[in-house]
Amino acid sequence: MEFVRLLLVFLHLLGMGMLVAMFFLQMRAGAGAPLNKGWLHGAGLQLLTGLALVGLAPVTDQDYDHVKIGVKLLVLVAIGVLALVFARKPAAPAWLPRALAGLVVLNVGVAVFWT
Numbered sequence: 546m547e548f549v550r551l552l553l554v555f556l557h558l559l560g561m562g563m564l565v566a567m568f569f570l571q572m573r574a575g576a577g578a579p580l581n582k583g584w585l586h587g588a589g590l591q592l593l594t595g596l597a598l599v600g601l602a603p604v605t606d607q608d609y610d611h612v613k614i615g616v617k618l619l620v621l622v623a624i625g626v627l628a629l630v631f632a633r634k635p636a637a638p639a640w641l642p643r644a645l646a647g648l649v650v651l652n653v654g655v656a657v658f659w660t
């Protein structure tokens with residue numbers, strides 16, 4: 546089971562990397578470009594892998610802080626809602642990539658510093 550946990554953490558970290566990459570792609574696309582769908586895919590991957598890690602905690606012998614997980618989930622929901630709303634629009638507002646990236650960095654901070 547430890548391998549399954551490590552595999553999920555591996556995918557979880559790749560999902561984080563994908564969200565960071567989306568920021569740079571979005572900045573390169575410039576003002577007036579639509580929101581890259583990769584934001585949604587990265588957020589979806591974080592949700593699936595995060596929930597799987599928490600769901601499997603009893604069999605992987607992990608004891609996660611539920612308040613911390615709840616905060617991470619809320620931040621991810623904010624990312625997902627923003628990405629869903631603005632993915633339908635022809636152009637992403639200029640503030641959006643920085644706001645999304647800020648929320649991603651916030652979740653990395655929560656993951657690392659909330660012990």
Ligand code: HEM
Pocket residue numbers: 550554557558561564591592594595596598599607609614617618621624648649650652653656657
């Ligand atoms: C943008 C969203 C997210 C980012 C950037 C993110 C980032 C991270 C990072 C960097 C770690 C590794 C921390 C470390 O090993 O010290 C981690 C671990 C973890 N994350 Fe997330 N996370 C996100 C969303 C979520 C969500 C929504 C959940 C749960 C619903 C979640 C559950 C977990 C769990 C359970 C671990 C610990 C895994 C382990 O070491 O066994 N994450 N996350």
